[in-house]
Amino acid sequence: MSAMSASPRVLCVLPNLPERRTGGGILLFEVLVYLRSRGAVAVAVPVAAHAEAEFQDVRNDPLLHGVQWHALKPERTPGVSGYLGRLVSPVPAEVAKFATDTNRSVLAQARREWQPTVELAVSSWALAAYPGLSLPADARLYMVNVDPDIVRYDGPSLKRRLAAWVDRPKVDRLCRRALSTAGRVGSISAADLAALNRMGRRDDVVYVPPLMRPQPLDRTAAEPNTVLITTNFTYSQNVTSLEWFFEHCWPHVDSRARLTVTGKDEAGRLQKLCEAQPRTTYAGCLDAAGLDAAFATAAVAVNPTRLGSGFQIKLLDAIARGVPIVSTAFSNRIGPEIPSSDDPRTLATLMNARLAPGSVPPFDYKTFYRDAIAGWDRFLFAASEPQSC
Numbered sequence: 001m002s003a004m005s006a007s008p009r010v011l012c013v014l015p016n017l018p019e020r021r022t023g024g025g026i027l028l029f030e031v032l033v034y035l036r037s038r039g040a041v042a043v044a045v046p047v048a049a050h051a052e053a054e055f056q057d058v059r060n061d062p063l064l065h066g067v068q069w070h071a072l073k074p075e076r077t078p079g080v081s082g083y084l085g086r087l088v089s090p091v092p093a094e095v096a097k098f099a100t101d102t103n104r105s106v107l108a109q110a111r112r113e114w115q116p117t118v119e120l121a122v123s124s125w126a127l128a129a130y131p132g133l134s135l136p137a138d139a140r141l142y143m144v145n146v147d148p149d150i151v152r153y154d155g156p157s158l159k160r161r162l163a164a165w166v167d168r169p170k171v172d173r174l175c176r177r178a179l180s181t182a183g184r185v186g187s188i189s190a191a192d193l194a195a196l197n198r199m200g201r202r203d204d205v206v207y208v209p210p211l212m213r214p215q216p217l218d219r220t221a222a223e224p225n226t227v228l229i230t231t232n233f234t235y236s237q238n239v240t241s242l243e244w245f246f247e248h249c250w251p252h253v254d255s256r257a258r259l260t261v262t263g264k265d266e267a268g269r270l271q272k273l274c275e276a277q278p279r280t281t282y283a284g285c286l287d288a289a290g291l292d293a294a295f296a297t298a299a300v301a302v303n304p305t306r307l308g309s310g311f312q313i314k315l316l317d318a319i320a321r322g323v324p325i326v327s328t329a330f331s332n333r334i335g336p337e338i339p340s341s342d343d344p345r346t347l348a349t350l351m352n353a354r355l356a357p358g359s360v361p362p363f364d365y366k367t368f369y370r371d372a373i374a375g376w377d378r379f380l381f382a383a384s385e386p387q388s389c
Contacts, residue, residue, distance in 0.1 A: 007039055007040070008038055008039035008040070008117045008118055008380075008381060009039060009040045009041075009042075009114060009115065009116045009117045009118070010035050010038070010039060010040070010041050010042070010116055010117070010118045010119070010120060010380070011042050011043075011044070011110065011111060011114050011116035011118070011119045011120070012031070012032065012035060012041060012042070012043050012044070012119075012120045012121075012122070013043075013044045013045075013107065013119070013120070013121045013122065013126040013129065013130075014028055014043060014044070014045040014046070014122050014126060015028075015046070015122055015123040015125030015126050016028070016045070016046060016125070017045060017046075017047065017051055017054055017055060017058060018031070018032055018045070018058055019054050019057065019058055020288060021264075021285065021287075022232055022264065023232060023312075023313030023314065023317075024144070024313070026212070026313055026317075027144060027188075027210060027211075027212075027313055028122065029058075029061075029063075029064075030210075030211040030212050030213065031122065031142075031211055032064055032067065033063050033064070033211075033213065034211050034373070034376060035120075036063070036064060036065075036066065036067060038377075038380075038381075039117075040066070041066075041067045041068070042067070042068040042069075042070065042110055042114045042116070043067055043068070043069055043070065044070040044072055044106065044107050044110055044129060045069070045070070045071065045072060046071075046072045046073075046074070046098045046128065047071040047072065047073060048074055049074070055069075055071065068110075068114070070106050070107070070110045071106075072098050072103040072106060072107070072128070072129055073098075073102070073103070074097040074098055075097060075098075075100045075102070076097045089170070090170065090173070091128075091133065091170055091173075091174055092125075092151075092167045092170045092171050092174060093163065093167060094125065095125055095127070095128045095174065096128075098128035098129065099127075099128040099129070099133070103128065103129040104129055104130070104131055106129065107129040107130065108131075118140065118380050118381065119136060119138070119139045119140065120139070120140045120141075120142060120380065121135055121139055121140070121141050121142070121178070121182070122141075122142045122144065123142070123143060123144055123145070123147065123178075124141075124143075124147050124171075124174045124175045124177070124178035124179075125147075125174075126141075126178075127174060127177065127178050133174065133177055134177065134181045135178060135181045135182045135183070136183070137181075137183050138183045139181075139182050139183055139184075140182065140183065140184045140185075140186065140379065140380055141178055141179070141182035141184070141185045141186070142185075142186045142187075142188070142208065142379075143178075143179075143185065143186070143187050143188065143192070143196055143205075144188045144310050144311070145188075145192075145308065145309045145310035146175070146192050146195045146196060146199070146309040146310070147171050147172075147174070147175040148168060148171050148172040148175060149307075149308055149309040150235075150237070150308050150309060150310070151164055151167050151168045151171045172199075175199055176199050176200065178200075179196060179199050179200025179201075179202065179205075180200045180201060180202070182200075184204075184206075184379065185200065185202070185204070185205045185206070186205070186206050186207070186208030186375075186379045187205055187206070187207055187208065188208065188209070188210050188310055188311040188333075189207070189309065189310055189311045189333040190207040190333065191309075191333055192309055192310070193205050193206075193207060195309075206375075206379060207375070208372075208375045208376060208379045209368070209371060209372035209375050209376075210311045210313070210316055210372065211369075211372050211373070211376065212313075212316040212317075212320045212369070213320070213369070214320055214365055214366065214369055215292070215320045215321050216321065216322050217292060217295060217296045217321045217322060217323070218296060219296060219322060219323070219357065219358075221296060221297055222296065222297055222298065222299055222357035222358075223297050223298075223299060223357070224299055224355060224356055224357060225254065225256045225257045225258060225299060225355045226257070226258055226260070226297060226298045226299045226300075226355075227253070227257050227258065227259045227260070227298065227299065227300055227301070227302060227351065227355075228259075228260050228261075228262070228294055228295065228298035228300070228301045228302070228323075229242070229245075229259065229260070229261045229262070229301070229302050229303075229304065229314075230261075230262050230263055230291070230294075230301070230314045230317060231261065231262070231263040231270070231314070232263045232264045233263065233264060233265050233266045233269055233270040234264050234266050235308075237305065237306075237307040237308040238263075238305065239266075239269065240306065240307055241304045241305045241306045241307060241328075242261075242270075242273065242304060243273065244304065244306055244344075245302070245304035245344075246273070246277050246280075248344035249304065249344035249345075249347050249348050250277065250278075250280075250348075252344065252345050252348035252349075253348045253351050253352060254351075254352050254355055255279075256355075257279060257351070257352075257355055258279050258280075258281070259277070259279060259280045259281070260280075260281050260283050260294060260298070261274050261280065261281070261282050261283065262282075262283045262284065262285065262286050262290075262291065262294060263285055264285050265282075265284075265285065270282060291317070292321070295317070295318065295321045295323050296321075298323060299324070299354060299355050299356065299357050300323075300324045300325065300326060300351055300354040300355060301314070301317075301318040301323050301324070301325040301326075302325065302326055302327070302347075302351060303315050303318075303325060303326070303327040303328065303331055303332075304327075304328055304347075305327075305328060305330065305331035306328055306330050306331070306342070307330075308331075310333075311333045312327070312331045312333070315327060315331075315332070315333075315334065315338065319334075319338075319362075319363040319365050319368070320365055320369075322362045322363075322365070324354045324360050324362070324363075325338065325363075326338070326339045326340060326347060326350040326351055326354065327339070327340040328340060328341070328342050328347065329341055329342045330342055334368070337363055337364070338363070339354075
């Protein structure tokens with residue numbers, strides 16, 4: 001705490017709602033809980049018309065009591081003219097509908113009234129409300145992905161495939177813009193530092209670990225031979241990864257093992273995929289209590305992600321609760337403390353070794369979380385250039 005001002009005032013600009021039902025939402029929520037523990041916080045956040053109820057839930061969350069909220073509202077032209085306008089827009093479609101004069105005025109007024117000592121933008125999507133799509137020279141930028149790496153769609157919708165193809169170069173340009181205009185840049189993953197430095201033409205991007213408060217569970221009811229995968233089928237990277245897992249890894253896992261899959265579905269695709277697999281149950285998109293119960297009873301969790309960038313929140317979900325997890329090496333952004341392999345048979349072997357609860361010691365999450373907090377304090381509040389954790 002010595003590195004920060006006595007009473008920091010943080011203005012945080014988010015790319016989407018910090019709601020606790022998706023990995024990205026959980027990450028943003030945890031960032032705000034941390035910021036609130038450090039000082040006063042004001043937040044500007046995009047709020048789509050269909051998300052008003054979720055926005056109110058977030059505002060009423062007792063862990064975010066005292067946060068000042070500024071909603072950025074979308075403007076979208078309907079019909080063919082609107083669709084063509086989004087195609088020719090220089091920014092991605094999801095950014096374009098919030099990149100309006102009204103939202104720029106909302107953010108400018110929030111800054112005048114709040115007079116922040118620190119301004120934090122999360123991801124390049126946050127640029128929507130900034131004039132000229134440029135961050136202030138002293139702003140901190142926290143990158144949760146190498147954004148062009150996540151613009152991909154492999155699903156059945158031709159329209160969405162076209163949209164992803166059109167948006168990818170726009171996302172690339174926006175990402176470069178954010179990286180080149182920010183005063184200080186942090187990355188959620190050490191593996192992304194080189195790519196972010198290259199895109200921003202800089203050499204000072206630092207690793208700032210993801211935040212999630214420890215959530216230790218009573219593991220006395222953990223059941224032998226139970227496996228858990230948490231996912232989100234609205235992202236095509238997760239679809240491709242789970243299909244790979246079922247085809248190449250799951251057949252080599254002990255035949256006594258039973259798999260539970262949870263997460264957001266898309267048009268029933270996740271449920272259908274699970275129903276077609278042996279020894280597999282799709283449990284739906286669970287609330288916080290249901291997710292805790294699933295983790296409490298699982299012998300081992302699995303992260304089969306093989307595409308994309310950033311940090312897999314499903315890894316944090318498990319280790320923050322004291323649950324053993326195995327991962328593909330591709331998406332293991334923690335290190336050798338997490339058993340991992342990109343070879344499906346080796347991954348199955350790692351799972352088999354953990355099907356008996358208590359067979360392996362838990363990950364030292366207390367140390368990981370302590371280091372993450374220290375990294376965030378340096379990144380946001382240190383007067384000199386922060387050092388990598």
